[in-house]
Amino acid sequence: MALVKLSGTLRSAAGGLTELEIDAPNIHQLLLKLAEQHPKLKPVLDRGVSVAVDGEIYRDDRFRPLPAGSEVFILPRMAGG
């Protein structure tokens, strides 16, 4: 079970929820379940996101395993100059 914390940006699309628990083996599954449970999040997730797992920000690696009890943040997809 991972604890997903939603930033203010995502809260409005998730009915004001600030965090929720999702059981997923990896980032890919977690994003699928998140979109399933909160369809309004889907367009945001589809635009591209980075996912922080226990402090490490993953931009691309969708099959990164989620350790039990990990803390997950959905962040904008990283870009730079």
Next chain:
Amino acid sequence: MPLDATIDPATHKFALVGTRPLRPDGIDKVTGRARFGADASAPGMLVGKILRSPHAHARIRAIDTSKAAKLPGVKAIVTRADFKEGDPGLRDVLHNVMARDKALYDGHAVAAVAATSAAVARKALKLIRVDYEILPHVTDVDEAMKPGAPVLHADMITANVEPAPKKASNIASRCEFGHGDPEIGFKQADLVIARSFKTEATHQGYIEPHACLASVGSDGQGELWVCTQGHYMVRNQCASLLGMDVSKLRVTASEIGGGFGGKTTVFIEPVALALSRKAGRPVKLVMSREEVFRASGPTSSASMDVKIGVTKDGRITAGTAEIRFQGGAFAGSPVEFGAMSAFACYDLEHVKTVGYDVVTNRPKQAAYRAPGAPMVAFAVESVLDELAKKIGMDPIELRLKNAAKEGTRSSYGPKYKRIGLIECLEAARRHPHYKAPLGPNQGRGIAAGFWFNFGGQTCVSLNVNVDGTVALAVGTPDIGGSRASMCLIAAEELGIGYEQVRAIVADTSSLGYNDISEGSRVTFSTGLAVIQAARDATAKLCARAAKTWGIAPDAVVWEKGYAKPASPNAGSFAPLSLADIAKTAGSTGGPIAGHCEVNAEGAGVSFAVHMTDAEVDRETGRVEIKRYTVVQDAGKAIHPSYVEGQYQGGAAQGIGWAINEEYVYGRDGRLQNPGFLDYRIPVASDLPMIDTVIVETPNPGHPYGVRGVGETSIVPPLAAVANAVSAAAGVRLSELPMAPPRVLAAIDAAASRRS
């Protein structure tokens, strides 16, 4: 990264990493031989030129190219009709490359020609008739957000707002980050300061204008030579926009004359390809400097409100920021990164940042070095400076008291791994600059800054040659000396000399996909891929030695350039060098090559602290930078000279942003200063030497501890310079650039307040 940490970067003695050899592309670049974007030519080549809208906002009723087409020497003309709507993800890119129903900014491309000479192409542009219906325009971010402002896109409904607005506006989206409850935090404060700030749009200002040479045959196969930070991105986007197979478009990255984020998208490349396809001949298209300013991406301009509370003993109790970025005519300003990074240097219990991405009638912004962070750092670090003065605390002490460290929950959410902000602050406090006396009319400013850094898709090939030298192919264009760093890393891993490795930037058909050279990612991720490719090669070299010796492959180890039996039990054999094994490779199993394909992750955030002394001429308002010191965490500096170069270059760009540079728009919505004479970037006589301190707090996500260094260096200077100028002028400067009229007005206003 899933890489066995075989070394401890903090204590490991590197043979080559950390030394300063000459760069492999150096001779070409000091003799004029290096070939940049505009330096290529092809037999039968035509010259391409683009017609641009003179209006800030206009409906394009019709485009008549018939007269131009009849001009002898004109071989192809393209307009919006030649670019089909396709991938919705590239819609804005397409509409920026060539205007559709409306021209959205002064400089927006509306048509292009290819002709036998530049003179003919110029004449042809004058013969194209565009029927414009001029519309009201808006170029200021705050004006664009007002109800009743001219709306650019009839379908733009602000995203991330519930319930969704019913009416279209120029606000593309809202974002929000933070934790705790700032209202509670402000109640705990002894002093709360709230201030508003503005910064103007600035351009990356690379000296080489965008340039490319396109050649497409009637069989649909194409070649493109282009100066870009990401030739794979160019290939994929152009193929999509032109309906070509990705495999049929081969893109070669030229030497690149600066990018700083501005060459991370396509502008002229699809146009050159479309012209070439239509004309059946190669087409060279080069932007003029005026086109670079009017039609390639500057960064956002910003309007920001920041509020911070502190206790008397310097503990920050809460911070909030509302930031509004205009990103030109399309959504996508870096406001989210601005909102995330605003308070990222500090350990706050209560923090909230809200951002708005706003469109205006200006060129679509492009990434510019740590996109979004410098302006927001200007606002936050200015308020902190004022707070420190008011509570009588040393500004570095105030920052140290609140500095983020390992385990701190960042203002954007995740908890930090090992970071080096405290080390940077302490190094700054120890630096002689910090204690040096100031002259009359001088002030000292310090500021901290943060950037995320990231990894990305990376692919590297390393070929072992018959003579024991190594050919290294990477796919990330070298913007600042990265080939030297990659050679150092490969040689370090293989245990051979730096001169024995030659790195090239491969074309898109020779190597798998690579993300753009951006986000301070190259030394981190390409370096990581080079390490893995080298280890892949050494495993194969060991296997060949094992075969030669007739022992098991896992009984052989690679040490300092030699294959050796792993232990006396494995047998007694004289070590074989890389050259020994390479020489016989043809008869021991064929060529030896190492490869790596990876999603590089674990880039590790980085921090910097800048300090500067500014002198203000109270008669004219002119600012002179007298001294400048950069302290930044590099994790591990692979080639320290080029790390210093990144620090110094970021500081210089930030100084320009702080005191000189701005996009100036007239009431007609036209850019007033599209040239280096009126858009003044710092010259040698504007700057002092820029002292650097490389702090090395290893990044746990990289086997050598590397963190990206390219971007963080531009985050603190706006604030550091503003704090220094404010101290020297005796009045807080809250708008950039701090050009003489603005500084003088602030001094005069403060004087009249006092009298």
Next chain:
Amino acid sequence: MGEMMSKVKVSTTINGDPVEYLCDAEETLLDVLRDHLGLTGAKEGCGTGDCGACSVVVDGRVVCSCLVLGAEAEGRKVTTVEGLATGDRLHPLQQKFLEFAALQCGVCTPGFLVAAKALLDRNPDPTETEIRFGLAGNLCRCTGYDKIVRAVQAAAAEMRKG
């Protein structure tokens, strides 16, 4: 173009070699060097004389070749970045630019080298301030000028030793 444009015939000396070319009356020396003579070391950064990337020396004076007509080179001596090294021997400025990492992207480097050589030719022992003002017509966006100034100082010292 419907009508034939008459070309100008020019005889000049470039990097010590006699050169003849035909150019349009409106073509700049920079266009001629780059497009007709294959000397692409000089770069067009602005086309308006503001960036110095196209710097060449004409009869001992540094000029922006984007502001000089090709026809004006008649009878003159032109030196470009391609003329700085002697065979495989780099000019001390070129060597010091490499050693001091005075270039990142390198697109401004040819202009800086040409301007720095002209500076040292007339002032072999310039102060830091003289170097900074002497090179103020050349824009570099990568380096912040620190390493460029140090490289010029080091080259000057070496050239004084002879």
